Amino acid sequence: MRVLIVEDDATTLQYVAEGFTAQQYQVDTATNGHDGLHQAKHNQYDIIILDRMLPQLDGLTLLTALRNNGNQTPVLILSALSHVDERVKGLRAGGDDYMTKPFAFAELQVRAEKLIQRNAPSAANTDLEVGNLRMELLTRKVTLDEHELMLQPKEFQLLKYLMEHPNQVISRTLLFEAVWDYHFDPRTNVIDVHIAKLRRKFEELGHPEIIETVRGAGYRLCKGN
Amino acid sequence: MTLLIVLLVFGLYRQLVIEQENQVEQHLATEMQRYQQLALTVDRRSFAAQIRAADPKTALIAWRNSVDMVGALSFVPDNMPVLPKTRDFPILTGGPDKLHILTGGIVMTHYGPVLIATRTDNLAALIDKFINAAFWAVAFTLGITLAVGFIFSKAILRRLVQYNLLCEKIEQGEYNTRLPVSHNEDEFDMLAGQFNRVLDTLENNLMAVRGVTDNIAHDLRTPLSHLRIGIEQLPNKPTEQVSDQTAMLLEELDHCLATFDAMLSLTRIEEGQQTLDMQPVSLQLLCEDLFEMAEVVAESKQQSLTLTVEKDVTISGDKYLLFQALFNLVDNAIKYAPEDATIQIVQSGKTIQIIDNGPGISDEDKERVFDRLVRLDPSRHHKGTGLGLSMVKAILSRHHAKIELQDNQPGLIVDIRF
Numbered sequence: 020m021r022v023l024i025v026e027d028d029a030t031t032l033q034y035v036a037e038g039f040t041a042q043q044y045q046v047d048t049a050t051n052g053h054d055g056l057h058q059a060k061h062n063q064y065d066i067i068i069l070d071r072m073l074p075q076l077d078g079l080t081l082l083t084a085l086r087n088n089g090n091q092t093p094v095l096i097l098s099a100l101s102h103v104d105e106r107v108k109g110l111r112a113g114g115d116d117y118m119t120k121p122f123a124f125a126e127l128q129v130r131a132e133k134l135i136q137r138n139a140p141s142a143a144n145t146d147l148e149v150g151n152l153r154m155e156l157l158t159r160k161v162t163l164d165e166h167e168l169m170l171q172p173k174e175f176q177l178l179k180y181l182m183e184h185p186n187q188v189i190s191r192t193l194l195f196e197a198v199w200d201y202h203f204d205p206r207t208n209v210i211d212v213h214i215a216k217l218r219r220k221f222e223e224l225g226h227p228e229i230i231e232t233v234r235g236a237g238y239r240l241c242k243g244n
Numbered sequence: 245m246t247l248l249i250v251l252l253v254f255g256l257y258r259q260l261v262i263e264q265e266n267q268v269e270q271h272l273a274t275e276m277q278r279y280q281q282l283a284l285t286v287d288r289r290s291f292a293a294q295i296r297a298a299d300p301k302t303a304l305i306a307w308r309n310s311v312d313m314v315g316a317l318s319f320v321p322d323n324m325p326v327l328p329k330t331r332d333f334p335i336l337t338g339g340p341d342k343l344h345i346l347t348g349g350i351v352m353t354h355y356g357p358v359l360i361a362t363r364t365d366n367l368a369a370l371i372d373k374f375i376n377a378a379f380w381a382v383a384f385t386l387g388i389t390l391a392v393g394f395i396f397s398k399a400i401l402r403r404l405v406q407y408n409l410l411c412e413k414i415e416q417g418e419y420n421t422r423l424p425v426s427h428n429e430d431e432f433d434m435l436a437g438q439f440n441r442v443l444d445t446l447e448n449n450l451m452a453v454r455g456v457t458d459n460i461a462h463d464l465r466t467p468l469s470h471l472r473i474g475i476e477q478l479p480n481k482p483t484e485q486v487s488d489q490t491a492m493l494l495e496e497l498d499h500c501l502a503t504f505d506a507m508l509s510l511t512r513i514e515e516g517q518q519t520l521d522m523q524p525v526s527l528q529l530l531c532e533d534l535f536e537m538a539e540v541v542a543e544s545k546q547q548s549l550t551l552t553v554e555k556d557v558t559i560s561g562d563k564y565l566l567f568q569a570l571f572n573l574v575d576n577a578i579k580y581a582p583e584d585a586t587i588q589i590v591q592s593g594k595t596i597q598i599i600d601n602g603p604g605i606s607d608e609d610k611e612r613v614f615d616r617l618v619r620l621d622p623s624r625h626h627k628g629t630g631l632g633l634s635m636v637k638a639i640l641s642r643h644h645a646k647i648e649l650q651d652n653q654p655g656l657i658v659d660i661r662f
Binding site (some may be wrong): 235 | 491492505509512515518519533536537546567571575
């Protein structure tokens with residue numbers, strides 16, 4: 020996998036670059052808009068992480084230029100501007116996803132992977148399997164060690180998202196977006212309550228540890244059962 | 245002003261001159277008729293006698309008979325026109341005022357041409373006097389006008405200079421400065437009054453902002469100082485505690501950021517900077533979504549959440565923001581009501597009510613809860629930014645919806661009308 024990071028803030032750039040390097044990505048960087056556009060045009064990337072405010076050439080202008088050039092590489096916009104307006108602007112200019120600074124690399128990674136997968140259609144997976152946990156997407160049947168779990172629709176969606184990213188920390192915001200069609204920071208425990216219910220069902224089968232709470236970050240589905 | 249007076253004087257002058265000329269003409273016309281009649285009725289000698297006896301104050305007559313000039317004048321100037329046309333001509337006399345101006349013309353009588361003239365010196369003198377008087381009148385008025393204008397402009401200038409000085413003070417941050425208002429109620433007082441009212445509003449807003457800033461400082465300072473302490477202690481922690489400790493610090497930091505973000509977006513929504521993504525929103529669907537999301541949360545507190553919908557109405561609104569506002573209200577009800585409480589979401593036409601039988605809110609707090617960063621729970625035991633209800637109010641008012649808090653005895657009814 021090859022990623023281009025266009026970011027002028029050195030600290031953020033280093034943080035993101037190190038994160039992707041640790042995930043075995045080939046990382047290219049640019050610290051201003053012109054360089055970013057040049058590299059994006061002349062190399063083939065799986066994903067571009069693009070800062071919104073850049074010297075010389077603004078992030079959105081870069082993105083528009085890239086799209087007008089016929090380049091369809093997935094672009095994830097990073098921005099310190101958190102308003103809904105800005106998000107909409109970013110997506111309209113051709114961005115595929117939008118994240119507000121500050122952010123956790125774990126969430127950036129999950130979002131980036133989602134975009135890469137979407138862009139490279141693989142053989143449609145009808146089943147998900149993590150350890151002894153199996154999910155049949157067509158029949159919506161979930162089994163753990165041959166025991167079937169009866170899940171509510173929202174619980175099913177939450178578990179599906181976790182199973183798509185096993186062993187990764189998934190933030191509450193990501194889970195919220197995955198399950199509900201509403202964009203706002205749920206400063207509530209609505210996700211926690213749903214996860215607690217889901218976890219109780221695993222507990223009944225003797226495996227509450229499958230869904231692990233990561234303090235200050237989110238939840239993780241463990242493979243090691 | 246002065247111009248007006250000059251025009252008036254000039255008009256009077258014209259009137260006077262025309263009047264005088266009319267009189268002279270009339271006078272000459274009567275004399276003309278008299279001598280024409282006379283020539284027809286008396287003989288030559290009597291005519292000459294009459295001319296000689298003519299009172300020079302009424303008219304000066306001269307008649308040239310075959311021998312010499314008869315009458316008050318010793319000559320007839322050349323080119324004299326025939327009356328009623330007249331001409332001015334000068335004569336010399338032996339008196340103190342040697343030169344006189346006469347106005348007159350020729351009358352053709354039975355005995356030949358007779359010159360009839362009248363003295364118009366008086367008129368000329370009168371006009372002179374008049375012009376003289378007019379000049380002084382105009383000069384006087386002009387002088388008075390200039391003096392009064394000078395005094396007035398001096399007074400106005402003094403007030404402007406004063407205003408300027410006070411404005412400089414305000415610019416330097418003395419926001420309690422006010423412009424003086426006299427009892428004259430003139431335009432300047434109106435201006436000063438208006439200016440003072442603007443200053444009142446500004447000062448109030450500044451105070452409000454200052455209050456909010458103090459609140460922010462408190463709300464952000466506390467978690468920030470926790471963070472500072474936590475980071476400082478981190479290197480001294482036993483290795484196995486470091487990751488837990490870090491996670492705790494991250495949570496604290498995220499809370500700061502959430503408060504900060506909420507503050508920003510509240511301001512943007514309140515001030516209308518954020519454009520709403522308007523679309524048709526079914527209030528019934530909105531309440532159903534709301535119920536679905538909140539049900540599990542209520543369940544986790546052993547509370548029962550019910551949904552009643554009737555008569556669906558579709559309004560134009562920002563679905564996400566409206567959902568956020570309503571969810572906030574339901575979430576508050578769940579948060580503050582005790583276990584086993586009942587919370588109802590009731591939608592009927594354009595009205596949505598969120599009813600709980602929890603502790604409720606006292607009357608004096610009902611308005612206050614919508615203010616920024618106000619939290620009725622002084623211990624701040626419940627997690628929150630203190631901006632939720634301000635946000636709710638801002639979002640609803642952008643949708644022209646009214647929100648009212650009512651008593652459920654016990655509990656709270658939040659009544660929203662679109």
